[in-house]
Amino acid sequence: MPLTQQEFRTIYPLIAGWIQKTLAQHAAAARSVVSLGFSRLPDYYNADMLASSRVIVVERVPVPPLSAMGLARFAEFERMDAGGVTYLDTYFVRADHAHVESLHFHELVHVIQWRLLGPEKFLGLYADGLERFGYRHSPLEVMAYDLQERFELREPSFDVEAACRKRMRELTGLEGNPTILDGH
Numbered sequence: 326m327p328l329t330q331q332e333f334r335t336i337y338p339l340i341a342g343w344i345q346k347t348l349a350q351h352a353a354a355a356r357s358v359v360s361l362g363f364s365r366l367p368d369y370y371n372a373d374m375l376a377s378s379r380v381i382v383v384e385r386v387p388v389p390p391l392s393a394m395g396l397a398r399f400a401e402f403e404r405m406d407a408g409g410v411t412y413l414d415t416y417f418v419r420a421d422h423a424h425v426e427s428l429h430f431h432e433l434v435h436v437i438q439w440r441l442l443g444p445e446k447f448l449g450l451y452a453d454g455l456e457r458f459g460y461r462h463s464p465l466e467v468m469a470y471d472l473q474e475r476f477e478l479r480e481p482s483f484d485v486e487a488a489c490r491k492r493m494r495e496l497t498g499l500e501g502n503p504t505i506l507d508g509h
């Protein structure tokens with residue numbers, strides 16, 4: 326059964342609170358992306374983006390306890406042990422993947438998505454995509470993986486933020502104020 330708007334309204338404050346707490350707990354370990362010194366990211370992201378986005382290297386990336394919050398349907402996602410995960414302007418990377426520049430590229434796409442949509446719409450769209458298509462085929466992941474592939478294939482550099490804006494318009498049908506939770 327799909328996540329209803331009512332369920333989402335109930336769960337959203339819990340997830341938002343968990344994110345705030347988790348980021349605060351790791352704040353001392355956060356570094357700017359630019360401080361990592363990757364050579365290719367500046368060809369795709371502007372300097373402000375690389376200076377303001379933050380990275381936290383961890384043994385295991387933190388994921389909200391969705392089952393405990395009543396969303397057992399996301400148990401598989403909770404168990405995934407991903408290489409990276411992004412919350413707002415900060416992403417966590419697993420220590421054994423911390424040197425992989427294309428993973429940082431991928432998580433920075435999510436930073437842009439969080440900013441374009443705002444937290445509530447990001448989480449709503451992400452949860453909806455996860456439920457309907459599974460992790461790898463959810464629209465926000467497809468966007469990140471497609472752009473990451475262009476980076477890995479060393480296509481001529483492009484403005485990732487502009488590419489995200491274009492794809493977000495196609496995805497939500499609206500710019501600036503996507504009403505993505507309608508229809509539930």
Ligand SMILES: [Zn+2]
Binds near residue numbers: 431435466469
């Ligand atoms: Zn991703």
